[in-house]
Amino acid sequence: MNDKTDIWQGTLALMVLKTIESMGPLHGYGIARRIEQTSGNLLSLNYGTLYPALLKLEQEGCIASEWGVSENNRKAKFYKLTRTGRRQLAKEARDWQQATAILARFLSPSGDAA
Amino acid sequence: MKRFRAWLVRLAGLRPGGRRDRELTDEIEANLQMHIDDNLRSGMPPEQARRHAILKLGGVEPTKEAYRDRGTIPFLENLMRDTRFAIRHLRKNPGFACTAVLVLGVGMSASVAIFAFVDATLIKPLPYRNPAGLVGLFETVQFCPRCPLSYPDYLDWKKLNKVFTAVDAFEGNGLTLRTDSGAEVVGGALVTAGFFKTLGVAPVLGRDFRAGEDSPAAPRTVILSYAAWQKRYAGNAAALGQTVTLNGDPSVIIGVLPQDFHFAATGPAEFWTALHTTSNSCYPQRGCHSLHGLARLRDGVSVQTADANIKLIAGELEKEYPSNRGQGGSVISFTELEVGRIRPILIVLLCGSGLLLLIASVNVTSLVLVRAESRRREMAVRSALGGSRARLAGQFVTEAVVLVAASATLGLVSAKWLMRLLIGLIGADQMAAMPFLYGLSLNLRVLAFAAAISVAAAAVLSIAPAWRSFLPDLRKGLAEGSRGSAGTTWRRFGANLVVLELATAVVLLVGAGLLGKSFYRLLHVDMGMQPDHLATLRIAEPDATRGNNAKVVALAREMISRTASLPGVQSVGISTTLPVHGGNTMWIRVLGHAFHGEHNEVGYREVSSGYFTTLHAKLLRGRYFTEADDASKPPVVIIDRALAEKYFPGENPVGMQMAYSGATSPPMQVVGIVEDIKEGALDETTWPTLYVAFNQDPDDHFSLIVRASNGEQALLPTLAAAIRRIDPGIATFDPRTMRGIIDNTPAAYLHRCSAWLVGGFAFLALLLGTAGLYGVIAYSVSTRTREIGVRMALGAQRGTVYRLILKEAGWLIASGIAIGLGCSVAAATLLRDLLFGVRSADPEILMGVAVVLGVAALLASYIPARRAASVNPVDALRAE
Numbered sequence: 001m002n003d004k005t006d007i008w009q010g011t012l013a014l015m016v017l018k019t020i021e022s023m024g025p026l027h028g029y030g031i032a033r034r035i036e037q038t039s040g041n042l043l044s045l046n047y048g049t050l051y052p053a054l055l056k057l058e059q060e061g062c063i064a065s066e067w068g069v070s071e072n073n074r075k076a077k078f079y080k081l082t083r084t085g086r087r088q089l090a091k092e093a094r095d096w097q098q099a100t101a102i103l104a105r106f107l108s109p110s111g112d113a114a
Numbered sequence: 115m116k117r118f119r120a121w122l123v124r125l126a127g128l129r130p131g132g133r134r135d136r137e138l139t140d141e142i143e144a145n146l147q148m149h150i151d152d153n154l155r156s157g158m159p160p161e162q163a164r165r166h167a168i169l170k171l172g173g174v175e176p177t178k179e180a181y182r183d184r185g186t187i188p189f190l191e192n193l194m195r196d197t198r199f200a201i202r203h204l205r206k207n208p209g210f211a212c213t214a215v216l217v218l219g220v221g222m223s224a225s226v227a228i229f230a231f232v233d234a235t236l237i238k239p240l241p242y243r244n245p246a247g248l249v250g251l252f253e254t255v256q257f258c259p260r261c262p263l264s265y266p267d268y269l270d271w272k273k274l275n276k277v278f279t280a281v282d283a284f285e286g287n288g289l290t291l292r293t294d295s296g297a298e299v300v301g302g303a304l305v306t307a308g309f310f311k312t313l314g315v316a317p318v319l320g321r322d323f324r325a326g327e328d329s330p331a332a333p334r335t336v337i338l339s340y341a342a343w344q345k346r347y348a349g350n351a352a353a354l355g356q357t358v359t360l361n362g363d364p365s366v367i368i369g370v371l372p373q374d375f376h377f378a379a380t381g382p383a384e385f386w387t388a389l390h391t392t393s394n395s396c397y398p399q400r401g402c403h404s405l406h407g408l409a410r411l412r413d414g415v416s417v418q419t420a421d422a423n424i425k426l427i428a429g430e431l432e433k434e435y436p437s438n439r440g441q442g443g444s445v446i447s448f449t450e451l452e453v454g455r456i457r458p459i460l461i462v463l464l465c466g467s468g469l470l471l472l473i474a475s476v477n478v479t480s481l482v483l484v485r486a487e488s489r490r491r492e493m494a495v496r497s498a499l500g501g502s503r504a505r506l507a508g509q510f511v512t513e514a515v516v517l518v519a520a521s522a523t524l525g526l527v528s529a530k531w532l533m534r535l536l537i538g539l540i541g542a543d544q545m546a547a548m549p550f551l552y553g554l555s556l557n558l559r560v561l562a563f564a565a566a567i568s569v570a571a572a573a574v575l576s577i578a579p580a581w582r583s584f585l586p587d588l589r590k591g592l593a594e595g596s597r598g599s600a601g602t603t604w605r606r607f608g609a610n611l612v613v614l615e616l617a618t619a620v621v622l623l624v625g626a627g628l629l630g631k632s633f634y635r636l637l638h639v640d641m642g643m644q645p646d647h648l649a650t651l652r653i654a655e656p657d658a659t660r661g662n663n664a665k666v667v668a669l670a671r672e673m674i675s676r677t678a679s680l681p682g683v684q685s686v687g688i689s690t691t692l693p694v695h696g697g698n699t700m701w702i703r704v705l706g707h708a709f710h711g712e713h714n715e716v717g718y719r720e721v722s723s724g725y726f727t728t729l730h731a732k733l734l735r736g737r738y739f740t741e742a743d744d745a746s747k748p749p750v751v752i753i754d755r756a757l758a759e760k761y762f763p764g765e766n767p768v769g770m771q772m773a774y775s776g777a778t779s780p781p782m783q784v785v786g787i788v789e790d791i792k793e794g795a796l797d798e799t800t801w802p803t804l805y806v807a808f809n810q811d812p813d814d815h816f817s818l819i820v821r822a823s824n825g826e827q828a829l830l831p832t833l834a835a836a837i838r839r840i841d842p843g844i845a846t847f848d849p850r851t852m853r854g855i856i857d858n859t860p861a862a863y864l865h866r867c868s869a870w871l872v873g874g875f876a877f878l879a880l881l882l883g884t885a886g887l888y889g890v891i892a893y894s895v896s897t898r899t900r901e902i903g904v905r906m907a908l909g910a911q912r913g914t915v916y917r918l919i920l921k922e923a924g925w926l927i928a929s930g931i932a933i934g935l936g937c938s939v940a941a942a943t944l945l946r947d948l949l950f951g952v953r954s955a956d957p958e959i960l961m962g963v964a965v966v967l968g969v970a971a972l973l974a975s976y977i978p979a980r981r982a983a984s985v986n987p988v989d990a991l992r993a994e
Contacts, residue, residue, distance in 0.1 A: 027144070027145060027148070028141065028145045029144075029145035029146075029148045029149055030148075033152075046170070046171075046172040047145070047149075047170050047171045047172065048171045048172035048173065048176060048177035048180065049172065049180070051138065051141075051142070051177055051180070051181045052180045052181050052183070052184040055181060055184050055185060056120065056184055059119065059120035059123040059124060059184075060117070060119060060120045061119055070144075070148060072148070072151060074144055074147055074148055074151075075140075075144055076141070076144040076145065076148065077137075077140075077141045077144070
C-alpha cells in the first residue's frame, strides 16, 4: 500500500478553508505545505491543483485574495476567509463529521452486530 | 446560490484581456520561489531545488490551463472566438454577407408573416369557451347545403335533439337607430336569450340576457359591443339602463360585451338585441328561413353524431309539415364555419412562402459553398496545425448561425412590416368578415415558428459546407492548383442545387399563373350588366312609412325622381337586394304545369321600372316594368333566362302565369325575360331569378342604383345628402360603387389576395432562381478560364466557347423546367378548389411559365458565357 494518499474528491476545498481559518491569511504555497503537514505528511498534494480550487472558492465568495508580502519578503497573493466562507466551513465540517461518525459506527468492531 | 455566483463570475471571465493570466503567472512564480527557497534551506543543490518544486507543482503550463478553464467557460470561450472570427470574416466580404442576409431575410419574412396569419386564423382558438364544442346548425336543400333555419324548425330542433346541451339562434341584421339628427342604420344582431351563455361569453359590464327575455311579452333589452360602448357612450358605465330606439322599439341597454369578443357570422354588430318572435313577421312561418343555429355539443358527442341526430329530426319534420319538404339538416363545426373559407388559401400561401424560403436557403447554401470552396486552403492549414475536425466544422456552424441570426432579425422586422401591409390591403370590409385577424401579432407561437425555420436554415447552411470540406482528404487542399478537381465536384453539386431552385421557381410561377388567370376570369365573368359608372346606396325608410305600402312606394318614387335630377345622373333604379349579393328566395309554381307541392326555389327581387335599364341589362323577350305596374294592376313579373329554361322548357313564358307555392298566392303574369344577371356570388352559377315589380310589392329596405355619366365615386355623398333632404328620418348607409362592391365580394377579394401574394412569391423565386443559375455558371466559367484559354489558343472560335457554356446552362435550365412542370401539375391539384374557370393543368400557363423562365435563365447564363468568350487566351494561360 502507498504510504501517501491522494486527496479525496471534494475534500480539498474543506481542507483549504480549515487551513486558512486556523492559520489566518495565507498564500497558496503556505496552504499547500500546511495541508501536507497537518496530514502528518500522509497526503501528497499536487500543488498545481490548488490554484483552480482556490479560484473556485473565490468565485463562490468563500475566500478573498489580495497581494501582500510573505515572511521572507516575497510578493505573494494572500487568501483570507470571508463571512460566507466561515459559514460554508462550519456547514461542511458538520456534514463531514456526521458522515465519518456514521461510517465509524459501521466499521467499529464493537458494533452491536446481530 | 453560491454556484450561481460562481457561474456569473466565470461568465464575466469571458471578457477578453490578459490581466488574470498575468496575475496567475505572478502568483505561481512567487509560490514557486518560496518553495525553491525552502528547498535550498533544507540543503538541496539549486538545480534540484528548482526541479523538485516544479515537479511538485505538476508543471507550470498545465496548471495555468486548468486555472484558465476554471476561470471561464471553455466551450463558450471557443464559441465567442468563433463568432468574433465569423463576424470579422463576413465583414470582410460585405457583398457576400449582404446578399446572403437579404435573400434569406426575404424568404424568412414571407414565411413568418404568412404563418402569423395562419396562427391568427387556424391556430389561435376563437374567443369563446371551449370553441371545439360549438357547432353551427343549418337546413339543407338541393343546391344550398348551408341554408338558414326557420324559427319553428329551430324550436323543434332545440326540443327534439339528444346531442346538444344548448341550442340558440341568431341573425345579423342592420337596425335603424333613432338619433338626434334623424336615423342611422347600425350593425345589429338578434339573438335568443341563451346565445352568449352557449358561446361562453360574459358581458364585461352589466348582465347577459335572462332566460325568457326573448319571449314576445318581455321588455326590449339590448347589449352593446365594446366598440359601440366606446364610440357612442365614451366607455361610460352610465350607458347601462339608458334607452335606445332600434327599428322603432325602445330598448334598455343591459350590458357591454368584452373587447376581444368577435363573431364573424353576424358581421360587426354594435347592438345585440334579444330575438322576439314578434320582431319579424317572418319568424312564425315555417317556410321562412332567416335564422342561423348555434349549439353546444354534449360531452363526448361528435359532430358526426350530432349531424346524424339532426338529419333524423329534419326527416321527421319533413313528414309532418309540407313546408319542410326536401329539407334536411346539417351540423358543422363552428370553427370550420368561421375560418373554413380562407383555410385553403392560407395553406396555399404557407406552401408558397415555404417554397420561397426553400429557394432562398438553397441560393444562400450555394453562395456559402462557393465560399467554402475558396477556403479549402485555410481549412487545410488549420487542420495541419492541429485544428480538430469538430473544431473546423464548428467554424462553419458558427458562421451559418451568425448569417441566419442576422437574416432572422431582418426577417422578423420586415415580417412585421409585411403583416401591416397585408392587413392594409385587406380593407375594412373584409376585416369585418374575418375579425379573427384582429388577433394577428408576432406572438410566442409565431416567434417559435421563426426560431424553428432559423434552426432548419442554419442546419442546411452549416451541414453542406462542413460535409463538403471533409469529402476529399483535407491535406489535398494544401497542394497548389488542386482547385480544378474540387471545382468539378462543386460544379456537380451546385448544379443540382440550381436545378432544384429552378424547379421550385417553376412550381411557384405556375401557381401564380393559375391564380392570376382565375382572378382575371372571375373579374371578366359575364355579369349580364355593365358594372362601370354605377353608384349604389342602401336605404331604410323611416318608421313613419313602415308597413304602409302606399307610403313606402310614394317615398321611393320621390327618392327616384330627386336622384334622377342630380347633375351627372343618367338613370336610377331600385332593388331590394344589390347584384352579386345573393338574397332571398321563393318557392314558385307555373300555372298550367303539373304541381305536387315541390319546392321550386328561385331567387327573388323587388325591382323598380328603372332597374334593368340602369344596369344596362339585356331584354330577351317581352318588356320591362313600367311605372304603370302598380298596386292597382294585376301582378306582373319578369324572369331571367335561367328561370325560363328551367321552368318553361320549350315554351314562350311571356304571357304565361305563375304563382308562389302557397295556396293564397295570386297569379302573376310573366311580361318579360332578361339575360341572366350576376345576382349571386361571382364564382357561382347563376340561380334562376324572379323579378317582382317594386310598386306592386314594396319593401321599406332597398338599394338605390344610379348610373352616372362619370365620376360615380364623387356622386356617393351627393346622393346620400339629396335623400336625407327629403326626410331626415330616412337612414342611408353603405354608399358604394358597383365596381367597389364587385372588387370587395369575398370571391374577388380572396382570388385577388392569393393571386397577388403567390405572384409576389413567384417573382422573387424567379429572381433568386436565375441569380442562382448565374452564380453557378459564372463560377464554372471562372474555374475553367485556363481550359477555355487553352481551347482558344488551339483555335476554338468564340461561337464554340458560347456553345460550350450555354450548353451547360441549357442542360440545367431544361432539367429544372422539366422537373418543375412535372411537380407543378401535381401541386396544382392542391389549388383546384381555389381556381375559377381554369383547369389545374392549363397548357397556356405551363407553356408561358416555361418560356418566361427559359428566357430569364438563358439571359442570366449569357452574361458569364460572354465573359468566357471574351477571354484573352494569353492572359488565361499566364494566370495561375
